Amino acid sequence: MLPREYRTISSLSGPLMMVEKTQDVRYDELVEISLANGEKRRGRVLEIETDRALVQVFEGTSGIDGEDTKVRFVGKVLTLPVARNMLGRVFNGRGEPIDGGAPLIAEQNLDINGMPMNPFSRDYPSEFIQTGISTIDGLNPMVRGQKLPIFSASGLPHNRMAAQIARQATVISGHEDFAVVFAAMGITFEEASFFMEDFRRTGALQRTVLYINLADDPAIERISTPRIALTAAEYLAFECNMHVVVILTDLTNYCEALREISAARKEVPGRRGYPGYLYTDLATMYERAGRLKGKSGSITQIPILTMPEDDKTHPIPDLTGYITEGQIILSRSLHRQGIYPPVDVMPSLSRLKDKGIGKDKTREDHADLMNQLFAAYARGKEAKELAVILGEGALSDEDKAFAKFSTEFEDKYVRQGEYENRTIKETLELGWNLLTMIPVKELKRIRDAYIDKYLKPLLDAKSKTE
Amino acid sequence: MPDKKEVKGVIERISGSLVVAGGMEGASMQDVVHIGELGLVGEILEVKGDKASIQVYEETSGLMPGEPVVSTGEPLSVELGPGIIEQFYDGIQRPLELIEKAANSHFISRGISVPALDRNKKWAFNPKVKVGDEVIAGDILGTVQETVVVEHRIMVPFGLKGKVTKIESGEHTIEDVIAVLDDNGKKYEIKMLQRWPVRKPRPVAQRLAPNVPMTTGQRVVDAFFPVALGGTACVPGPFGSGKTVIQHQFAKWAQAQIVVYVGCGERGNEMTDVLLEFPELDDPQSGQPLMKRTTLIANTSNMPVAAREASVYTAITLAEYYRDMGYSVALMADSTSRWAEALREMSGRLEEMPGEEGYPAYLGTRLASFYERAGRCIVNGKDQREGSITVIGAVSPPGGDLSEPVTQNTLRVTKVFWGLDANLAYQRHFPAINWLSSYSLYTERLDAYWNEKFDDQWSGLRIEAMSLLEQESQLNEIVRLVGIDALSRDERMVMETAKSLREDFLHQNAFHEIDTYASMEKQFKMLRTIVDFHHQGLEALRKGAPMNKLFNLPVREQIARMRYLEEKDINQIDALDEVIKEQINGIVPVGGETNAA
């Protein structure tokens, strides 16, 4: 079918325009717009009736003129050309090269919306990824194919942490074909170049595909950026059999763009003005992480979002947490105390940890040790709060031990260097060493056998030196 | 069933999962339609003049005005017959395995049409009636061994009765005629394959009171906030508080004969988890893999929104079918909030008047009529069989705030509330069911049942334990203000026992091979021992025993480890009573008198 051209724009509103007298237009179809000054923009069909179409313009509608602007319906949905040699390249938020290199020769053209993975065809992620960060590996272990976001807030070092994860992540079984797909949505040039510089320095850039939509790029374009990145990731993971880590930052900017479109459509707003379908919209992206039966590749997602007002119940972190397989939450208070990485241990969670750890994966004692560290830290923090009100003297001897434990825990276990790459064994040993501060009978979450095997030798050594 | 009347129209408008078609005179609300060249499946929500508003159960991308819309003249229905158990369906009962085959892909493509039940498979049909018998609707014509544990009962469909003039036995497909009835000269051929519209509750003969427990092996539930066979329960909580794990625990350990699990708008991996794990886990009652009594329905969050709505109705209709056979069925829905959100989205696109938080005004009635399909009852048929459906719905309130419409409307109709608490989850106290705010309206009814079983001791124990937890929360206020030293010795004992109740009884690790399930006998023994220590401890304190010694007696370690005793060893718990006595005697001063601190 020949693409048709129209000059029948009847109304403009925010990122939306209405085109009249249309024929044979498809829902979700890609639209090309030529302005009188020769500028080209793109958009997609959001809604159609028999003889008109509502189009969302990625670059916004300012400058579009009702009479002189030409609208062409391309006849297919927005697709992304993909090829193995995307690796090492830099693209804009619409998937066009911006690194001065040659245009990509497509091996395939893929619909950026992807298709839902059949839950029957999934393979359950269970391969432990060692990030070298104790609060992740020891307490919130991550596995290949997981979607584990970082809930941060402005001013916290989420970028440094994400870069550290990307730099250090390995699997215990050894080196395999891996790639990083990085999508920036509305972040600053400085932030984007921090990542690029880090990838370049560590030599990871050759294995990275970058999609960059910066703060001053069109906001509406951000709606496509993560989908483009995930389409590239799916190709690398499931066609080229690579283990792909996808870093999406910052989802908050993405959601704001979505809110803008929803407002322009005059939809009934949900909480804080975000559309009621925000959950579904985010899910169609986050659920593109995973593993598939019979495929050796995987997609692991690390979305980053900044919580407005540090508020975890804000719709963006809230809905994200309902979809992703856990969350790593950063704490402003730890950050203020100068602790890096400032992981707020209690509310952080990895939902896929249970099948990724234990005998033959990390170590037999990992789960019990992890549960005990959580419980002990919780109790210690509570004791410390009590001591603030009533004074240290009001604490029982046990509570004093727990309070001391929690301080040491933050200082030795949570705190680590930005370039400190701890093995899982080092992380586990660190945990056991800290537990020597607590009376053994309080260690209810750990099997006796592990206490004998891992704790007793440490206690014996400690009593000898004392 | 309405007569099939094919109506053909064309697409006039497309907006997300809503399609409006013109030229649809004669189509009825709730009819299933096929849309576009691809033949996508949808359902008519509203008919105005010749325009039909349709919710489409597949992605609408690429559709075009002018494409055809064909109504099947039939409401959305499920196929009923052997082969449902062990299946893994999408929201409109398409087997996901067959979708994978038909699409030849790990991803779900559109317009795929696959049968819900296998047409070629032969089942050994075992007649239970003979030629000449008079039968009525609901009577069992014969049985098929569907899985090792499920005997599938083929029933006379609703609306039919008569004299059996022919009954087959032996190997048959579900489309073979296995019986012929003669109702005053009218002949009816009956097959194993039957159909039922999902939005219409299947009738029952008589409703019964929910006074038989459905145990779940989860101590905080069975002991404190139990659910009855045929009951309704909801489990609201913020993300990460344990809704899904507890639903999985119920699906594993609930004492029901059939389990229907519907993952509605939640994670794909959670369904994969069940799918991979259930064939490997044995049901403590039957000793057979859990999958042999389970059917799964998945419409995950990345699958089309409108089908979330259908998935819960598909699930409850399958549940009703097995209830009608005379089984106890447990239905878990995770999460009903996603279904409500799908309703909201369609309502918005239909430009209906929005109610609270954008939800349609009929949200409450929809939820209520769904939960109304639960119950314990005498089903249809001459033999007066009893069947039940217990419904447990997860609710996902935004920001964990229970004042939102879905939670509030659900609380209005469900009888058990397990309130999950983010703070308990942060402390890794699981299940994070808040023992102070949760409730069950079945507790008192079920006490009678357990008192009979446990020598009239059950309700006393339960009430005392709950009251200790209640006292603890009050004493905690004092401790927070003035410190633990302000408490009397008796109060310290209360604090100590409450802590033991929390840590040694309420806390239960779903991922520990033994702790994951506790029989009622085990729960009873554990509770009795903890309360027993409390009584003897109070007594000893009054006789002057030193508090520190009492709280650190070696037997307390044994009490803490009761949960890790295998079911075959739980009689060892009985012996603790003696050990407690002995050890306490060892610390009470000779001739000790009451001397409170």
Ligand SMILES: Nc1ncnc2c1ncn2[C@@H]1O[C@H](COP(=O)(O)OP(=O)(O)O)[C@@H](O)[C@H]1O
């Ligand atoms: N009974 C339990 N025992 C052990 N861990 C649990 C239990 N319940 C929940 N958890 C932990 O909490 C996490 C979140 O639980 P989940 O049921 O997925 O929460 P929700 O569905 O409410 O978001 C799980 O991944 C698991 O680590």
Ligand SMILES: Nc1ncnc2c1ncn2[C@@H]1O[C@H](COP(=O)(O)OP(=O)(O)O)[C@@H](O)[C@H]1O
């Ligand atoms: N979700 C809750 N429901 C009821 N009571 C609670 C809850 N959370 C805390 N409490 C009360 O607060 C006290 C402190 O809880 P917790 O930190 O678990 O105690 P501990 O540190 O002594 O093990 C408990 O004893 C209990 O009474």
Ligand SMILES: [Mg+2]
């Ligand atoms: Mg505490």
Ligand SMILES: [Mg+2]
């Ligand atoms: Mg869940």
